[in-house]
Amino acid sequence: MSVHIQAKKGEIAEAVLMPGDPLRAKWIAETFFEDAFLYNSVRGMYGYTGTYKGKKVSVQASGMGIPSALIYCNELITDYGAKKLIRVGSAGSYQKNLKVNEVVIAMAASSNSGFNRAKFSHADFAPTADFELFMKAVKYAEENQIKFRAGNVFSSDVFYEDDPLEYEKWAKYGVLCVEMETAGLYTIAARHKVQALSVLTISDSLVTGEHLPAKDREQSFSRMVEIALATI
Numbered sequence: 001m002s003v004h005i006q007a008k009k010g011e012i013a014e015a016v017l018m019p020g021d022p023l024r025a026k027w028i029a030e031t032f033f034e035d036a037f038l039y040n041s042v043r044g045m046y047g048y049t050g051t052y053k054g055k056k057v058s059v060q061a062s063g064m065g066i067p068s069a070l071i072y073c074n075e076l077i078t079d080y081g082a083k084k085l086i087r088v089g090s091a092g093s094y095q096k097n098l099k100v101n102e103v104v105i106a107m108a109a110s111s112n113s114g115f116n117r118a119k120f121s122h123a124d125f126a127p128t129a130d131f132e133l134f135m136k137a138v139k140y141a142e143e144n145q146i147k148f149r150a151g152n153v154f155s156s157d158v159f160y161e162d163d164p165l166e167y168e169k170w171a172k173y174g175v176l177c178v179e180m181e182t183a184g185l186y187t188i189a190a191r192h193k194v195q196a197l198s199v200l201t202i203s204d205s206l207v208t209g210e211h212l213p214a215k216d217r218e219q220s221f222s223r224m225v226e227i228a229l230a231t232i
């Protein structure tokens with residue numbers, strides 16, 4: 001067992017899907033995996049392993065925000081030998097023409113998080129997706145007529161901003177949407193020479209204020225998980 005994961009050695013696959021929400025991890029295992037078993041429930045941060053189309057695969061909840069996500073990424077990589085980490089999560093749109101339900105494949109992640117500033121002595125590191133995983137995700141989405149956008153996303157440390165128009169400065173530079181983990185995931189993957197990708201579903205819009213109704217969530221999240229599973 002590692003500090004936050006109670007799995008035995010060998011119980012976690014090299015490819016791990018990472019939703020923020022533990023109940024989404026459970027739903028992914030029950031909906032997409034065969035022979036799934038629960039390997040972690042420490043702090044309610046569920047982790048399951050099963051198979052998908054005959055390949056061993058795991059899903060591990062990461063919690064919200066870079067500090068929580070990096071605890072799980074770190075332990076998956078250094079204690080359990082994970083080689084491919086694929087985030088599947090929700091995001092808020094920064095662009096008028098990027099609507100709820102649409103999928104975003106994150107090429108890179110900007111951030112207001114301080115975690116890289118100290119590490120790189122106030123110079124900028126550009127957290128970037130793994131090219132092979134990115135191309136596989138794009139190919140699957142194109143071949144299956146899944147509408148998606150690819151580009152820069154924003155990993156924020158703040159869900160509730162004082163200024164509701166704070167997002168506009170990032171939107172002007174083409175940043176597609178906001179979530180809270182990808183910049184950390186891409187940085188730790190680079191550090192440990194493993195592959196990482198974030199596939200996101202737009203659940204709300206900072207431009208229009210709309211939210212994805214709960215009844216539509218399952219279908220749009222399914223498309224995102226299918227894309228993620230196509231990369232393993």
Ligand code: ADE
Pocket residue numbers: 090091092156158159178179180203204
């Ligand atoms: N994830 C989904 N919507 C979000 C938002 N508006 N801000 C940060 N993370 C999000």
